[in-house]
Amino acid sequence: MAQVDVKTIVSNFENIDLNTVFLSFFIIIFAVILSKIVAFLLTKISEKTWKHRLDFKSIISISNVLIYSLAVYYILASVFALSLNQLVIFSGFIGAVIGFGMRNLFEDIAGGIIVTMEKPYQVGDRIEMGGYYGEVKDIGLRATRLVTPDDSLVSAPNNLIFTQCVASGNSGSPEMMATLDIYIENDSDVDLAMKIFREAVVTSRFVYICPTRPVVILLNDYPFYKGLKARAYVNDLRNEFIFRSDITQRTWNEFYKRGIKPPKTPIMNYGKTAE
């Protein structure tokens, strides 16, 4: 039975003519265009319904997998006219070829399917992957594309999820925590500095505060300086860096006005510190 199926597959492939190739090519092009249109529409809708922005974006990768899988299935089942048994045999054959010859690609695709199903991160999340940090722009079958803070597009192979830890800063939420550190002179008025720092955070136009997303200001004492740490949520993770910059700039402007200074590095300023 299996022999007959294999013979039919072989004969089907021997009978491939220009029409079959053209039709297959057309289906692939159609699938690409359809996936782009779906991605475009979902992106547009996600920007309109801001609250569920990331939910809509997460559907993009699932729709891509579905569209491409259906396209491949349609090509094999209708264009090459393979039966279910033949499809299984063909899949096994292709699987073996991929497994031996294109192991990495196969791992990437498996990784892509796992990322789509298990959602360790989604489109729109801020993640650290393969040594790169940035916003997930697209989860493809082979690679995840990240945009780094300096606007570089990084394609990280999906198989990294099998071998490396992937850190997601927001786990699907539109807001994300940002921690900011500021260091001041040891003899500064710490209470005043903490008040200013807190007010700089809570008055920022990028901050998001709610009972589960509080603003926390912490003080750390170091031998040569004091460190202030703020933990606060940025209202849209895309504003993370501008949020940090906004708070840092406004805090230091106020610190200088109120006589709070940055620490003098003992190594650089050894003589003066000794005095």
Place this chain on the structure above:
Amino acid sequence: MVTSNTEEAIETLVLGLDETIATIQKAISDFDSGQRLNIAIIALPYAGKSELVDEIVKMHPHEVTKIIFSSIINSKEEISLPDNSTKIMVFDNCHYLYMRKIGGFDVIKEFLNMIRSSDERLCITTWNLHSWTYLEQVLDIGKYFPIQITIPPLNTADMEKFVLSVYEENEIQFVDDSDEKNTKIFTPVKIPITEKITHRTINLYSFRINYTALKMLLFHRKEDESTESIIFKELTNVSHGNPGVATEIWNKWLEYPLIKTSSMNSDFGDIDLDGTGAFVLCIVLSMGHIRKEELEIIMNRSHNVDEITINKILFEILNQNLIVRNDEYYSVKPEKLYVVIKYLEKIRLVW
């Protein structure tokens, strides 16, 4: 204990505020019995919180001292209690006691401390809803006001009474002139898209939905429904039951003495502002009314936005018909209030 004076007053309740006034009256009688529970009345602009406060003052003319904050208070000295103050203190527009800037919370902290330590007085305060929400997250002010009252929206019947209260009976004529069959529910619109590779602009076609017409088609058309009822239902819906907003929209629809169903239009357009512009709009919304000088203090000193930029932003927001300038005060246009709120909620500037 409710006095005979207040019993009379309860009979003349402000529309839609029966329960609210009853809650305040109970707090006052509880205070007489020795339990002090300060009150925060929280409302959106134009919702009628000042009218509610006036009603309370009318009910207790000799027991209430009313202090109105009409612009941002910069100094702690301006909030000290008068020596001859009565047992009930009403502070209207308490959102003017803070500024969203570094150092902008000192006055309100002093005020809250004053309220906390003033055991012999009951404090009734009014707040802008968005300022309250912000301050609740930042300063946890809810703890100072165990009774928090949000002014409820008017229902259709109350809205009708409220709007028609300024006219004689049958002065306004309601005309149903809408032609449902010819009302376009879907209008084709062009959306220009820049193509990624060649950077050429391509026009995609989409549909804009006329929700008012759609709602009219789906919900309003009952055979026996009067034109008056249709109009007031739509007015209540569009204004979210806010009397100030409804008045403004009513005036726009009214072609005295006629009001036509065809004039009902709730499409107030989209908002297109940059981040700083949206933040300025957020400040204007949270303050209710604000002067340019006050905006400058907030934006310039703390957010590093210079005067030229503020002028540009105000010009832009005025041009988009989102705010209005009365004398030297800027405020959100009543009919645009909910569009602005929706926009600011969408970009998470108000929570």
